[in-house]
Amino acid sequence: MSDRIHITTAIFYCNGAPHVGSAYEALAADVFARAMRRRHGADRVSFLSGTDEHGDKIRRAALAESLAPKAYTDKMSALFRDVFAGLNTTFDYWVRTTDPGHEKFVQEMLTRTNQRGDIYFRDYEGLYCVDCERFYTEKELLPGNVCPAHNRPVELISEGNYFLRIDKYREEVREKIRSDELCIRPERYKNEALNMLAEPLADLCISRPKTRLDWGIEIPFDTRYVTYVWYDAFWAYVSAPAARLGLDEFMAGAWPHTEHFIGKDILKTHAVYWPPILLAAGLPLPRHLNVHGWLNFGGSRMSKSSGNVRDPLYYETTFGPDVLRYFVMREVVYGLDGDFSEERLIERYNADLANDLGNLTSRVLAMVQRYLGGVISSAPAQENLAAAEDKHLYQNFRGISGDFSQPDALQTTVVDLVGKLEFKTALELLWNLLDVANKYVAATAPFTLAKDPANLPRVASILANLVEALRVIADMLEPFMPVTSGKILALLNVDAATARQPFGAGIKSGHKVNPPVALFPRIEKPKSA
């Protein structure tokens, strides 16, 4: 039996609307989750996302709209959830850090950690950035005590606070990262994390006095304080599954196989703070930190503050379902920064979706209607084929040459590539298969053969092979393009069980398919300036 697996996006800080950068993370994690459901079984995969709703930046964003913080986050969390639903993400859990169950869980973890002895109180005077909501050491600041993230002076604040011992766990965390027990990928981010852990760490201040900020979860053993927003937000990865399954069962089952999808800007919090927070609570670490780069839009980072944001659903309504999803997964190497432009998206749409995928589907279904009255009257190719073209097609769609002992080698390869975060390579492999199928049409020329009725048996077998090829491609596209995959499989009139079969084991002689519809009408020019 295969392992349970827990997949998360970051918990989105909802002081602004979601943009294409946040959508990219949710989409990558969703492609991964859909592929892992194929490998592990749907009931053994949990997929979690949600919104991070406490802290001073939320309080101030709410004030700016004359709303109470909770009313503001009700609105913003719903906005995130609706955008991600519109992108066909398949979360099993949507966690809000203001959910009463989450708040109670965080308090339990604070109590537990305190009882284990890793929280202490001390008076503290430090340089504090209100925007970062954290203290800085002078060494970390720019000249003039300026915050490097916000380029504005920090404030000197003196107060008593609670601290979590994190330096105590530094060597242990470092060793777990070095040995890949906590595996950070791609590799460059592992090296960055090891560097962050090379020097002694200041213990983490995990409280905020209510006199300064009361929008947070109350510290259970000192009601004058709320907890630090990051300490609170991390636990969103755990609180809801723990409530459903029990903490012990979740920790013994899926948790050690957790896959966190995060942006490179929060590598430090996830590699340096989160592991000690877990260890101090006596809990195991997740399996992977899957770190992605930024999408650059016209040369600058796409972010809430840069003004170059677009509602991700704009792409869904303008170009159709799956197009944004396809584009970011095909265009960006996971882990590296990627360029995002509408011009490039339209180029890919026309070349890959309208031409390669859409045209093949339309042509094949049109020929089945015209020459065979819509009914596949032959079985698709098996091994030991006479025609070289058929053999070439068969071998490519079995994902191997000559060895037919693993009929689902191709399906396994695609899922494995996704498991290694090689989304782009997996799509290139599928588009190579589209190319093989398109070349098979040209090489066998069924439209020419069909002019002589004596050739109809051969035409029928060519079209059976092509319908079978389309079926396999449509099935394997599902993690990347769930709506399109469903449309093509509906046109091919195959049920879910048939859809998953290896090439040659799906469509049977006598199978009826539907007439074509245009999946991706060509876009002649940009729809907006």
Ligand SMILES: [Zn+2]
């Ligand atoms: Zn700052």
